[in-house]
Amino acid sequence: xxxxxxxxxxxxxxxxxxxxxxxxxxxxxxxxxxxxxxxxxxxxxxxxxxxxxxxxxxxxxxxxxxxxxxxxxxxxxxxxxxxxxxxxxxxxxxxxxxxxxxxxxxxxxxxxxxxxxxxxxxxxxxxxxxxxxxxxxxxxxxxxxxxxxxxxxxxxxxxxxxxxxxxxxxxxxxxxxxxxxxxxxxxxxxxxxxxxxxxxxxxxxxxxxxxxxxx
Numbered sequence: 076x077x078x079x080x081x082x083x084x085x086x087x088x089x090x091x092x093x094x095x096x097x098x099x100x101x102x103x104x105x106x107x108x109x110x111x112x113x114x115x116x117x118x119x120x121x122x123x124x125x126x127x128x129x130x131x132x133x134x135x136x137x138x139x140x141x142x143x144x145x146x147x148x149x150x151x152x153x154x155x156x157x158x159x160x161x162x163x164x165x166x167x168x169x170x171x172x173x174x175x176x177x178x179x180x181x182x183x184x185x186x187x188x189x190x191x192x193x194x195x196x197x198x199x200x201x202x203x204x205x206x207x208x209x210x211x212x213x214x215x216x217x218x219x220x221x222x223x224x225x226x227x228x229x230x231x232x233x234x235x236x237x238x239x240x241x242x243x244x245x246x247x248x249x250x251x252x253x254x255x256x257x258x259x260x261x262x263x264x265x266x267x268x269x270x271x272x273x274x275x276x277x278x279x280x281x282x283x284x285x286x287x288x289x290x
Contacts, residue, residue, distance in 0.1 A: 085113075085114070085116045086256065087251065087253040087281060088174050088224045088225075088226075088281050089113075089116050089117065089174055089224075091224055091249060091251055091281055091283060092117060092172060092174050092222060092224040092283060093116065093117060093120055094249070095222050095224075095248060095249055095283045095285070096117060096120055096121060096170075096172055096222060097120070099170055099220070099222070101121060101124050101125070101126050101169070101170065102125070103125035103126075104125065104126070104127055105125075105126045105127065105169040105170065106126070106127050106129070106166075106167070106168040106169050106170075106216075107121040107126040107127070107128045107129070107168060107169065107170045107171075107172070108128075108129050108130075108131070108163060108166075108168040108170070108171045108172070108214060109121070109128065109129070109130040109131065109171075109172050109173070110131055110159055110160065110171060110172070110173040110175070110207065111131070111132055111133075111159075111173055111174060111175045111176075111203075112130035112131060112132045112137060112141050112154070113132065113137050113140075113141075113174070114137065114140045114141060114144060115130055115137075115140065115141030115144045115145060115152065115154070117172050117174070118130035118141060118145070118152050118154075119144060119145060119148055119150055119152065121170070121172070122145070122148075122150040122151065122152050123148075123150065126169075126170075127151075127153075128150075128151075128152045128153065129152075129153045129154075129155065129163060129166075129168070130152055130153070130154045130155070131154075131155050131156075131157055131159070131160075131161075131162050131163065132154075132156065133156070133157060133158050133159075135156060138154050138155070138156045141154045142154045159203070159206060159207060159210065160210050160211075160213065160214050163214060164213075166214065167214060167215065167216040167219070168214055168215060168216065168219060169215075169216055169218075169219045169220075170219060170220055170221075170222070171211055171214055171215060171219070171220070171221045171222070172221075172222045172223075173207055173211075173221070173222070173223050173224075174224050175203040175204060175207055175223075175225070176194050176195055176202065176203055177194070177200045177201075177203075177204055177225040177226050177228075177229050178194040178195060178200055178226070178228075178258055178259065178262075179197070179198060179199060179200040179228055179229065179262070179266065179269065179271060180195040180197055180198060180200070180262075181198070181262065181265050182198065194258055198269075199229065199230070200225070200226065200228055200229035200230075201229050201230070201233065204223075204225055204229060204234060205233075205237055207221075207223065208223075208234055208237035208238045208241065209237060209240075209241055210241075211223075211238070211241065211243065211286065212241045212242050212243055212288055215243075215288040216288070217288055217289070217290055218287070218288065218289070219287070219288050220285055220286065220287045220288070221238070221243065221284075221285070221286040221287075222283060222284075222285055223283070223284045223285075223286070224281060224282070224283050224284075225281070225282065225284075226279050226280065226281055226282075227279065227280040227281070227282055228266070228271050228272070228279055231247060231282055231284070234284055235247075235284065238284070238286040242288065242290075243286035243287060243288055243289075244286065244287050244289055245284055245285070245286035245287075246284070246285060246286075247282050247283070247284055248283050248284070248285045249281075249282065249283035250280055250281070250282050250283075251280070251281045252278045252279070252280050252281075253278060253279060253280075253281055254277060254278055255277045255278065255279060259279060260277070263277075
């Protein structure tokens with residue numbers, strides 16, 4: 076059984092990103108980077124296809140869980156502790172995948188457990204998204220691609236624009252409506268006040284954005 080240790084468990088967004096990953100032509104030995112790996116689901120999926128995988132997370136629990144899950148699966152995955160692309164500065168990858176925190180968050184949220192760091196992402200949900208969009212190109216080889224998943228509640232157009240400003244060609248490849256989970260349900264009133272959802276709305280749209288470095 077995969078190790079969790081109160082690490083973000085795979086949900087609709089992880090599964091949607093895993094499907095997008097499955098469509099990528101990953102040759103044996105391709106270099107893949109998983110930014111914000113969590114329990115390592117995507118990292119292990121890439122490793123099973125013969126990729127040389129590096130996984131990064133800023134939470135020690137996630138690093139330990141991914142290392143254990145890779146060992147249990149018998150897969151060689153390099154797991155590093157650090158913030159986003161910090162641990163791999165100067166390195167280039169054929170594919171970067173990321174499922175970062177993206178849930179819009181009121182100014183003060185009761186912290187019942189530390190796991191909230193896996194989804195809380197500032198008032199507009201873009202606390203880490205914008206940083207990833209601005210820096211992803213620095214870790215991609217020419218012809219390499221970024222696969223990024225997030226909620227439409229954060230704004231799709233800003234993500235595409237930010238990626239394109241960095242020199243990547245970006246487009247939405249997948250969309251899926253999913254029911255609100257416990258976190259969004261608990262913030263329903265606040266989300267309506269912010270104009271992010273309509274009254275009675277209980278579904279969010281998840282999107283996969285693929286951005287390619289063409290030169």
